[in-house]
Amino acid sequence: MEIYSLESNSNAPVSMIPIEHIEILNPRDRNEKVFAEIVESIRTVGLKKPITVTKISNRNRPYQLICGEGRIQAFKQLGATEIPARIIDVNKEEALIMSLVENIARRQHRAMEFLSCIERLSDLGYDKHAISKKTGLVPEYIQGILTLLKNGEERLLYAVEQKKIPLSVALNISKTADNNSNIQIALQEAYESGDLKGHQLLQAKRVIERRQLVGKNLSYALNSRTSKISANDVVKTYQKEVERLHNFVKRANHTQQVLAFITGAISHLKKDENFFNLLRAESLDTLPQYLEVQLADK
Incomplete structure (x- = not known):
């Protein structure tokens, strides 16, 4: 399935259109420092790249924004009432898809905004290969993100996007027995603190899950979903297992x-x-x- 890109419409005509005639769907909060840099760049050298819009059947706002919200806000702050815009002819669904792809491709974006864009593309029927082709993200990464999204793992997703933990580790943490959230949080904290890495974390996870299954006859029983488990418990579990194997x-x-x-x-x-x-x-x-x-x- 094809995903429409902005590059394919780079030869579309550019016109000056009133800013008040542009409809902006889902406006975003902006990084103040980055936004200030955009304003200063436009003030100094002008607009390097026009915004992209498409025509819609709205008498008051006949254009819908596809790409360029930051540039519009910068123009408004500089007192402008019109902005150069590339006008392309796409339907509503195509406009939405192009906007989502552009959001994903942006160098700076909020983590959950990025994830919601991937999820929305998936909901529209695009598979990991189609999303990968237009975003530059490998299919395996897309699939991992979609798996975490499907399981509602927002905490782990945010940690992945903040580069606190690798996607592979997040996926392993999410696969705890009975989806035990206490264990997941403890494993994540143990990894983020640097106390356990890679195979150490996975080994601790296997021991904890094994002890959940066999019951309280072991010295460190964790057979209750409601029992509180900390990152320190995970580290101690790993240390005890290392000592056991050493002996x-x-x-x-x-x-x-x-x-x-x-x-x-x-x-x-x-x-x-x-x-x-x-x-x-x-x-x-x-x-x-x-x-x-x-x-x-x-």
């Missing part, structure tokens, strides 16, 4: 050393014919398969 590896190494000593000793004794005949006489000349394999390699 497990330590015991395994010790066991391996004991087995190595036993197989070495048995290998030495098997070379003593008198001792082996004694074992055979007492029907003790067979060994566990594991030891037989180990001795065969010696």
Whole structure:
């Protein structure tokens, strides 16, 4: 499915139109510093790029804005009553889509505004590939955003757009057992604080979810959706799991050393014919398969 772009209408005629004749849908709050820079640029060198509008059936405001709200507000602040506009011929749906794409493509935008634009395009029937083609965002990123939007993960979405956590981490956090919001918040805070990163966070998440399922017989039971879990709890869970695995590896190494000593000793004794005949006489000349394999390699 095609998404209409402003570039395809770059040769449309430019006319001076009254600002009061332009209808602005969904006006946005603006960054004061950025807006001041726009005003000063227009005051100094003039308008570099005309706004884009389309004609509509409205007697009082016959034009609908597609792109250029900031430029309009700057012109008004400078006392102008008219503004150069590129007038294109598109229907209502096309105008909406072009406006959404332009909002996404802007270098500076509010996080939730950006996300709502992606969601609106999806609601209009455009898939991740169509949105990706016109926005420059990879399809996987679009799909991840849509997944979080579908699940109502506004907290995680905002963190992703603020670059506090990667999208991949946000998706993993959102997939907690029973969508436990307490655990999600604790995991997010643990990541944002820098206490746990990457595989550390995922390992802590797996341990917490496992303990939720098995109940209170473990030392750190988290089997209630209503129990309050903090980022500190998540960090402690990870630290305990690391300690448990460290002890497990330590015991395994010790066991391996004991087995190595036993197989070495048995290998030495098997070379003593008198001792082996004694074992055979007492029907003790067979060994566990594991030891037989180990001795065969010696």
